[in-house]
Amino acid sequence: MALFVDKLTIASPDVPNLERFPVEFTADGGSSVPRLEFSGPPEGTVEYAIICHDPDAPLPHGFTHWVVYGIPAEATSLDLDAPGVRQAPNGAGADQYYGPQPPVGHGIHHYYFWIYALDRPVEGTPSREEFLTRYADSILEQARTVGVWQR
Numbered sequence: 047m048a049l050f051v052d053k054l055t056i057a058s059p060d061v062p063n064l065e066r067f068p069v070e071f072t073a074d075g076g077s078s079v080p081r082l083e084f085s086g087p088p089e090g091t092v093e094y095a096i097i098c099h100d101p102d103a104p105l106p107h108g109f110t111h112w113v114v115y116g117i118p119a120e121a122t123s124l125d126l127d128a129p130g131v132r133q134a135p136n137g138a139g140a141d142q143y144y145g146p147q148p149p150v151g152h153g154i155h156h157y158y159f160w161i162y163a164l165d166r167p168v169e170g171t172p173s174r175e176e177f178l179t180r181y182a183d184s185i186l187e188q189a190r191t192v193g194v195w196q197r
Contacts, residue, residue, distance in 0.1 A: 092167055095113075160189070
């Protein structure tokens, strides 16, 4: 299996890598959407997809907190109001960001904000699992930043 890492980066000025979420970006604090910035798209990038996922959730496939498609290849930050950008169902079935809310006493959870540079556009609003199955062969490169939270 090939690795898809090189120059692509993603970061959040609101949730620095491997640091604790400020409460306003958690479900308990209102689920404000954290800012995301990215750079270094590989040649051939047509669009980006972003997925926020908690693999520590006590569910068979973890819990998906956010799915965003249609991010223009020339973008350097996430603008949910840009033409073509659309949100897909999170683990609760809503097309929006759902901030961290792990079970009380379950320990530290890691929230991976993955960015995928794609060589073809995503059609519709597939779930995280559907996207990874249908578009795995279209991922040119991927990168991540991780925030942590516990209750």
